[in-house]
Amino acid sequence: xxxxxxxxxxxxxxxxxxxxxxxxxxxxxxxxxxxxxxxxxxxxxxxxxxxxxxxxxxxxxxxxxxxxxxxxxxxxxxxxxxxxxxxxxxxxxxxxxxxxxxxxxxxxxxxxxxxxxxxxxxxxxxxxxxxxxxxxxxxxxxxxxxxxxxxxxxxxxxxxxxxxxxxxxxxxxxxxxxxxxxxxxxxxxxxxxxxxxxxxxxxxxxxxxxxxxxxxxxxxxxxxxxxxxxxxxxxxxxxxxxxxxxxxx
Amino acid sequence: xxxxxxxxxxxxxxxxxxxxxxxxxxxxxxxxxxxxxxxxxxxxxxxxxxxxxxxxxxxxxxxxxxxxxxxxxxxxxxxxxxxxxxxxxxxxxxxxxxxxxxxxxxxxxxxxxxxxxxxxxxxxxxxxxxxxxxxxxxxxxxxxxxxxxxxxxxxxxxxxxxxxxxxxxxxxxxxxxxxxxxxxxxxxxxxxxxxxxxxxxxxxxxxxxxxxxxxxxxxxxxxxxxxxxxxxxxxxxxxxxxxxxxxxxxxxxxxxxxxxxxxxxxxxxxxxxxxxxxxxxxxxxxxxxxxxxxxxxxxxxxxxxxxxxxxxxxxxxxxxxxxxxxxxxxxxxxxxxxxxxxxxxxxxxxxxxxxxxxxxxxxxxxxxxxxxxxxxxxxxxxxxxxxxxxxxxxxxxxxxxxxxxxxxxxxxxxxxxxxxxxxxxxxxxxxxxxxxxxxxxxxxxxxxxxxxxxxxxxxxxxxxxxxxxxxxxxxxxxxxxx
Numbered sequence: 001x002x003x004x005x006x007x008x009x010x011x012x013x014x015x016x017x018x019x020x021x022x023x024x025x026x027x028x029x030x031x032x033x034x035x036x037x038x039x040x041x042x043x044x045x046x047x048x049x050x051x052x053x054x055x056x057x058x059x060x061x062x063x064x065x066x067x068x069x070x071x072x073x074x075x076x077x078x079x080x081x082x083x084x085x086x087x088x089x090x091x092x093x094x095x096x097x098x099x100x101x102x103x104x105x106x107x108x109x110x111x112x113x114x115x116x117x118x119x120x121x122x123x124x125x126x127x128x129x130x131x132x133x134x135x136x137x138x139x140x141x142x143x144x145x146x147x148x149x150x151x152x153x154x155x156x157x158x159x160x161x162x163x164x165x166x167x168x169x170x171x172x173x174x175x176x177x178x179x180x181x182x183x184x185x186x187x188x189x190x191x192x193x194x195x196x197x198x199x200x201x202x203x204x205x206x207x208x209x210x211x212x213x214x215x216x217x218x219x220x221x222x223x224x225x226x227x228x229x230x231x232x233x234x235x236x237x238x239x240x241x242x243x244x245x246x247x248x249x
Numbered sequence: 250x251x252x253x254x255x256x257x258x259x260x261x262x263x264x265x266x267x268x269x270x271x272x273x274x275x276x277x278x279x280x281x282x283x284x285x286x287x288x289x290x291x292x293x294x295x296x297x298x299x300x301x302x303x304x305x306x307x308x309x310x311x312x313x314x315x316x317x318x319x320x321x322x323x324x325x326x327x328x329x330x331x332x333x334x335x336x337x338x339x340x341x342x343x344x345x346x347x348x349x350x351x352x353x354x355x356x357x358x359x360x361x362x363x364x365x366x367x368x369x370x371x372x373x374x375x376x377x378x379x380x381x382x383x384x385x386x387x388x389x390x391x392x393x394x395x396x397x398x399x400x401x402x403x404x405x406x407x408x409x410x411x412x413x414x415x416x417x418x419x420x421x422x423x424x425x426x427x428x429x430x431x432x433x434x435x436x437x438x439x440x441x442x443x444x445x446x447x448x449x450x451x452x453x454x455x456x457x458x459x460x461x462x463x464x465x466x467x468x469x470x471x472x473x474x475x476x477x478x479x480x481x482x483x484x485x486x487x488x489x490x491x492x493x494x495x496x497x498x499x500x501x502x503x504x505x506x507x508x509x510x511x512x513x514x515x516x517x518x519x520x521x522x523x524x525x526x527x528x529x530x531x532x533x534x535x536x537x538x539x540x541x542x543x544x545x546x547x548x549x550x551x552x553x554x555x556x557x558x559x560x561x562x563x564x565x566x567x568x569x570x571x572x573x574x575x576x577x578x579x580x581x582x583x584x585x586x587x588x589x590x591x592x593x594x595x596x597x598x599x600x601x602x603x604x605x606x607x608x609x610x611x612x613x614x615x616x617x618x619x620x621x622x623x624x625x626x627x628x629x630x631x632x633x634x635x636x637x638x639x640x641x642x643x644x645x646x647x648x649x650x651x652x653x654x655x656x657x658x659x660x661x662x663x664x665x666x667x668x669x670x671x672x673x674x675x676x677x678x679x680x681x682x683x684x685x686x687x688x689x690x691x692x693x694x695x696x697x698x699x700x701x702x703x704x705x706x707x708x709x710x711x712x713x714x715x716x717x718x719x720x721x722x723x724x725x726x727x728x729x730x731x
Binding site: 048049050051052071072073076077081082084086087088089090091092093098101102105106109141158162 | 677678679680682683684685686687688689690691693694697698700701702703704705
């Protein structure tokens with residue numbers, strides 16, 4: 001599904017990613033962990049194709065196709081979804097309007113007609129119930145004035161509606177209290193399927209108590225320095241990152 | 250320049266879509282302006298003596314005036330002798346009696362602009378007094394309106410059929426001495442629209458006028474007069490597009506609104522005249538005087554404008570709040586791109602007691618454009634407990650444009666309350682990337698953000714007009730679900 005080969009990337013003149021290798025198969029959940037400043041968020045943004053990051057070497061393959069140079073909206077329509085660490089406020093734009101525009105952009109790519117308004121509303125309301133979201137959020141401006149928890153749940157809602165093939169979640173657990181964390185985790189687990197790949201970018205292990213990863217990678221200084229099963233996350237939780245970074249150094 | 254700035258740039262460079270010239274024979278008088286020209290215009294229109302006198306007084310006064318130079322706009326000097334002051338499409342006899350008799354070329358022009366008169370007549374329930382160049386060529390729904398005593402016709406027709414109303418109200422809000430461009434308009438205005446709503450009548454449909462400039466080097470001097478008798482209501486729409494031209498075209502319109510006791514006038518404008526090319530060549534100079542007079546107690550006048558066109562916009566739709574408890578509103582979106590310049594805003598004159606005014610102005614600047622909000626809130630001694638709320642927001646795209654705010658407040662009454670809020674923001678990379686990541690193309694993402702920014706104003710427009718406005722802002726319709 002996702003195949004990252006020797007990926008180097010910079011922002012402005014600063015080299016941040018220094019040769020990442022990663023292979024995620026359909027049905028797998030991978031966790032990318034690492035200390036602050038290790039390049040986790042950069043990696044998530046580069047996968048989604050953010051303009052301000054430049055890939056200087058290596059490539060990103062998605063479903064066997066090189067997508068290193070693809071525009072972010074094309075990747076999105078192909079089925080790549082990034083749940084933002086800091087979801088962006090867009091004043092004056094209805095939440096439901098964005099949801100519908102996003103879904104229709106994807107459907108258009110697939111050669112499908114625009115979604116029927118009634119069906120769409122039913123679909124959205126169903127998903128919102130699962131995420132324990134208040135329906136009034138549909139008619140508020142995108143993320144505007146939302147609490148931290150509401151913003152993250154809104155990301156999960158978008159993900160549930162768009163049903164991506166590859167979901168990248170950037171620090172989705174940050175800023176959540178324990179109840180919200182459970183709800184968000186359930187949202188992620190509900191999306192687990194044999195056709196879908198999920199990449200969780202996280203600093204803490206606690207999300208992984210609820211969403212059990214198949215593989216855990218440790219990112220440090222722009223490289224994956226260690227990979228293992230979910231027990232690796234627990235080790236990190238107990239001993240911190242230094243034992244690995246020291247070990248590698 | 251960052252990548253996203255470049256993308257913005259590409260979108261903003263798209264060509265003006267209404268640029269074409271239709272091939273209607275025009276009857277144009279030679280360039281230049283003197284008393285003879287004023288007399289000629291008046292004679293061609295078979296005007297009564299009082300109107301000719303008024304035009305001549307205006308012309309003589311204009312000669313004593315100089316062009317205003319306080320606005321934050323720059324242009325080469327205008328040679329007023331190099332302009333032709335009258336142009337009319339040639340008609341076969343006395344003008345068309347129905348749409349079938351209208352020059353098919355003209356109708357085709359409207360079709361290209363997406364203004365199918367026939368369809369509007371049948372479907373939309375909108376009466377259209379279409380102004381092509383300077384003479385009205387089609388008026389619809391007149392009979393239906395006449396049943397309720399509503400008069401909606403071209404200005405020339407009103408001069409012939411209701412001279413007493415014209416004599417009573419013309420220049421009573423904007424006197425010919427008001428300013429340079431209003432004086433010029435008063436001397437040479439060619440045509441326009443007249444609307445009269447009798448006492449207690451609520452106009453059953455939106456009244457709509459489409460303006461269009463067509464002949465090269467022909468100044469367009471429209472005159473609009475709307476009179477709302479006590480207890481009446483009218484919603485008036487004005488929209489414009491123009492064909493592509495190399496030379497600058499001067500447009501100096503005057504709009505006067507009169508609201509008597511308990512009357513309500515809602516006046517909406519979508520302005521999309523040719524803005525010039527990306528280097529600033531060509532484009533319309535739009536120097537407009539618009540003013541409403543809340544003459545009666547409890548009356549209300551609302552201006553809503555979406556300004557996307559013209560090389561230069563100089564325009565301050567104002568309200569004189571004379572009647573006690575009267576209400577003035579101004580909702581504005583001004584979008585400038587490339588080398589466009591806009592200096593626009595409003596004036597609210599509080600005279601009556603408990604008068605209220607609201608100003609919501611949204612400026613969007615892109616390219617190398619300059620966009621200024623200029624607003625005056627004046628509270629007279631007599632305006633006990635007057636209230637004003639002003640909000641000015643500017644959105645910048647790229648780093649070569651300018652946004653400016655010039656708010657003036659003159660308050661002579663201690664019981665009055667005047668509030669002013671202003672913000673300036675840039676369309677952010679974060680917003681763009683967020684929308685792109687949801688599969689929205691950059692172009693649509695920009696539209697969506699701009700649309701959201703303007704929402705407070707767009708929602709004030711009548712439904713059918715809001716669609717046009719959103720199209721002009723390059724935006725797809727929002728909120729069709731729910």
